[in-house]
Amino acid sequence: MMPVALVTGPGSGIGRATAVDLGRAGFHVIAAGRHPERIEPVVEEVASAGGSGEFLDLDLASLRSVRDAARRVVASGRPIDVLVNNAGIGINRRGLTEDGFEVHFGINHLGHFALTRELGPVLSSGARVVSLTSAMHHRARGIDFERLRRPTALIGVAEYATSKLANVLFIRELARRRPQVSSYAVHPGLARTRLIPGPLRAISGKGMLTPEQGADTVLWCATSDEVASESGQYYEQRTRLLPSPWAQDDDLARELWVRSEAWSGGAEA
Numbered sequence: 594m595m596p597v598a599l600v601t602g603p604g605s606g607i608g609r610a611t612a613v614d615l616g617r618a619g620f621h622v623i624a625a626g627r628h629p630e631r632i633e634p635v636v637e638e639v640a641s642a643g644g645s646g647e648f649l650d651l652d653l654a655s656l657r658s659v660r661d662a663a664r665r666v667v668a669s670g671r672p673i674d675v676l677v678n679n680a681g682i683g684i685n686r687r688g689l690t691e692d693g694f695e696v697h698f699g700i701n702h703l704g705h706f707a708l709t710r711e712l713g714p715v716l717s718s719g720a721r722v723v724s725l726t727s728a729m730h731h732r733a734r735g736i737d738f739e740r741l742r743r744p745t746a747l748i749g750v751a752e753y754a755t756s757k758l759a760n761v762l763f764i765r766e767l768a769r770r771r772p773q774v775s776s777y778a779v780h781p782g783l784a785r786t787r788l789i790p791g792p793l794r795a796i797s798g799k800g801m802l803t804p805e806q807g808a809d810t811v812l813w814c815a816t817s818d819e820v821a822s823e824s825g826q827y828y829e830q831r832t833r834l835l836p837s838p839w840a841q842d843d844d845l846a847r848e849l850w851v852r853s854e855a856w857s858g859g860a861e862a
């Protein structure tokens with residue numbers, strides 16, 4: 594039996610590269626996202642690389658969609674060996690999710706929080722959860738919980754940074770609550786993807802990583818023996834680093850977890 598990985602946002606960028614790499618490593622990849630027309634070709638690439646795959650309908654901006662998707666996976670009864678919480682939105686996106694959360698927080702953190710919790714029953718013992726964060730999390734000085742229910746202000750730099758801090762805190766707290774699962778927060782580096790605004794892509798030009806290079810540490814955390822005994826840590830370029838002081842705050846991690854649990858409802862992980 595092939596090991597099974599679920600990757601969110603596999604239709605482009607780092608998620609696509611991660612899905613294909615996992616196919617090459619012999620995984621069956623559940624490719625979860627909103628646009629089958631973007632994701633089905635990636636499922637074919639996964640198969641050409643030596644794995645197999647399937648599309649799963651998932652909109653992280655809707656907790657109802659997240660629950661439906663997770664319940665389909667749980668109902669299939671297949672254990673998940675690797676969960677890659679990759680999907681995300683960058684700056685220049687504004688508004689609220691279907692459930693009334695600021696979009697960066699709602700999609701980048703809360704949707705993935707709910708997905709991981711709902712998948713709890715099929716996350717096998719020894720499974721790995723890898724969440725994509727960003728070095729931008731250093732810009733967030735804690736979390737203003739009141740602001741998470743208000744629409745994005747300006748162009749969303751602060752909101753993106755807060756959501757990426759939430760990703761690191763989530764992985765930290767997940768490691769504490771689920772010691773039978775190994776969890777990793779990964780900054781992929783500055784990679785040339787749709788998430789990076791066009792002007793920045795133009796200025797940074799050749800200095801940027803390819804999506805495949807961006808996926809390297811993600812795959813490493815998902816599969817390498819070198820990190821098998823670690824959990825709850827933050828990585829860049831295959832190196833464990835200290836995240837920001839706020840990302841090391843256990844009380845904040847706990848508060849974020851408890852609030853996220855109340856906001857997302859659903860089954861206990």
Ligand SMILES: NC(=O)c1ccc[n+]([C@@H]2O[C@H](COP(=O)([O-])OP(=O)(O)OC[C@H]3O[C@@H](n4cnc5c(N)ncnc54)[C@H](OP(=O)(O)O)[C@@H]3O)[C@@H](O)[C@H]2O)c1
Pocket residue numbers: 601602603604605606607608625626627628631651652653654655678679680681682700725726727728780781782783784785786787788789804807
């Ligand atoms: N690129 C970088 O330099 C960089 C740096 C640091 C961190 N990251 C992180 O890396 C991750 C991947 O980003 P990327 O750079 O590869 O950008 P990308 O190509 O834009 O990929 C993001 C993916 O997320 C999906 N997505 C967005 N909203 C979604 C939703 N509501 N439901 C389900 N899927 C959704 C998108 O799919 P559709 O829009 O097609 O539905 C897209 O496939 C993100 O978490 C990002 O924060 C990237």
